[in-house]
Amino acid sequence: MPPQWPVSQALWYEEMGEDRVDRLVADIKRLRPDIDPRLKAVSARLLHLSDLVQRYYGGISERFDVSLSGLAVMTTLARQAPRELTSPRSTATFS
Numbered sequence: 837m838p839p840q841w842p843v844s845q846a847l848w849y850e851e852m853g854e855d856r857v858d859r860l861v862a863d864i865k866r867l868r869p870d871i872d873p874r875l876k877a878v879s880a881r882l883l884h885l886s887d888l889v890q891r892y893y894g895g896i897s898e899r900f901d902v903s904l905s906g907l908a909v910m911t912t913l914a915r916q917a918p919r920e921l922t923s924p925r926s927t928a929t930f931s
Contacts, residue, residue, distance in 0.1 A: 856884075857877050857880045857881055857884070860873070860876070860877070860880060861873045861874075861876070861877045890904075893907060
């Protein structure tokens with residue numbers, strides 16, 4: 837069963853068959869056979885993936901009522917917290 841977040845559309849591509857990028861490439865090949873559409877296909881897939889990721893993190897940021905940049909700061913701090921709390925420097929005592 838696919839995950840319940842937007843990226844599931846990209847992860848379960850095999851089940852979908854042809855997608856909008858495939859149709860775009862087919863149109864380019866049909867209309868302009870002299871143009872190689874592979875770069876356009878790669879950039880279109882990257883832009884689509886970027887949109888999916890942004891919507892996913894946008895949903896999380898809305899749920900916690902923070903901006904996307906605030907969410908980025910919070911996740912960075914959460915990743916760093918365990919190391920900072922256990923580092924020798926943070927446990928050292930100064931006179």
